[in-house]
Amino acid sequence: MPTPRLTDEPEAWPVTSSTDLHRDDWVVALRSDDVQRPGQLQEKPFRRLVLEHPGAVIILAVDDQERVLCIRQYRHAAQHRLVELPAGLCDVEGEDPVEVARRELVEEASMSAGEWTRLSSTFSSPGLSNEIMHFFLARDLRPADRGDFVPEHEEADMETFWVPFDDLVSAVLDGRIADAPVVVAVLLAQARGLAGSTRTGG
Numbered sequence: 193m194p195t196p197r198l199t200d201e202p203e204a205w206p207v208t209s210s211t212d213l214h215r216d217d218w219v220v221a222l223r224s225d226d227v228q229r230p231g232q233l234q235e236k237p238f239r240r241l242v243l244e245h246p247g248a249v250i251i252l253a254v255d256d257q258e259r260v261l262c263i264r265q266y267r268h269a270a271q272h273r274l275v276e277l278p279a280g281l282c283d284v285e286g287e288d289p290v291e292v293a294r295r296e297l298v299e300e301a302s303m304s305a306g307e308w309t310r311l312s313s314t315f316s317s318p319g320l321s322n323e324i325m326h327f328f329l330a331r332d333l334r335p336a337d338r339g340d341f342v343p344e345h346e347e348a349d350m351e352t353f354w355v356p357f358d359d360l361v362s363a364v365l366d367g368r369i370a371d372a373p374v375v376v377a378v379l380l381a382q383a384r385g386l387a388g389s390t391r392t393g394g
Contacts, residue, residue, distance in 0.1 A: 198231075205230055208237045212262040219246050219283045219304070245323035247282040250373040252311070253303060253330040254387050259354040260378075261301055261333070266346050274371045275363070278303075282326070289313075289326035298336045299350055306332030311380045327377050329386055357381070357388035 215221040221244040226237040253261040263276045280296030282289060290308055297303050311327035332357040354362075357378075364367045364378050385392035 208230050213241070219281055220244060242319060243317075243321035243323070245321050246285075246287070247324045248279055248316075248373075249282065249289050249296055249326045249328065250377055251278045251293050251297050251307060251328050251330050252377040252381055252387070253278060253301065253305060253333055254357060255299060255331075255333050255354070255382075256390050258357045258391065259355050259386075260360050261303065262353055262360070262374075263300065264351040264353070266281070266349060268346075272370075275369045275374060276371050277374055277377060279373060290328060291327070293328045293330070297330060299338055300347070300350070302336055302338050303333050304336035305330035308335070309386065311377060311384070311386075314353065314376060327380060328371070329377075329381055361388060 198346040207227050208227045209226045211224045213222045213224055215223075223242050223244065225240050225242055227240050228237045253263070263278060264273055265276055274393070278297050278300040279293060279301065282292050283338065284292070284360055290310070293308065294304070297305060309329040309331075311329055313324050313326045315321075316323045316325050332371045360369070360374075361382055362380050364375050370377065382390060
């Protein structure tokens with residue numbers, strides 16, 4: 193048996209019917225699709241719920257002391273106050289994710305960055321949602337003015353603080369931090385030697 197190509201590939205199975213379960217003026221919607229397995233018309237279509245999501249950016253902002261800018265924020269669905277990274281929705285159609293990241297870093301952390309490195313893009317939960325998370329490493333940090341942006345709801349209660357990158361790695365590996373975007377961003381940066389004590393070519 194030949195070995196499959198080690199890469200994800202786009203593919204779309206036929207949808208015989210689709211019903212909106214929730215849709216309003218926000219960016220997230222929930223729909224129910226009846227899906228037909230290709231070439232198997234004798235089979236009954238099966239139901240799948242799809243959470244429509246425009247995508248998000250996550251920023252690993254590292255200063256010249258190899259410290260990471262972290263956020264502590266309440267998340268109602270998880271019933272936890274989580275250690276997170278600056279992040280935000282790709283809610284402007286056609287906008288380059290790195291531009292979204294630039295804006296979100298200013299709005300959430302009052303910081304800007306002169307150097308941006310794309311780490312990866314991943315599906316957050318492909319069995320349920322089409323959300324893609326775009327991960328960036330930001331360096332050459334400096335304070336920035338939020339302008340007229342005013343935090344509200346959970347963001348109004350958000351804390352920001354600095355953590356040595358190596359300490360963040362330890363917290364991820366021993367399970368003290370469970371936010372998936374933090375885990376992915378930190379381990380990507382570590383594996384590529386882009387931050388902390390294992391940084392190469394700095």
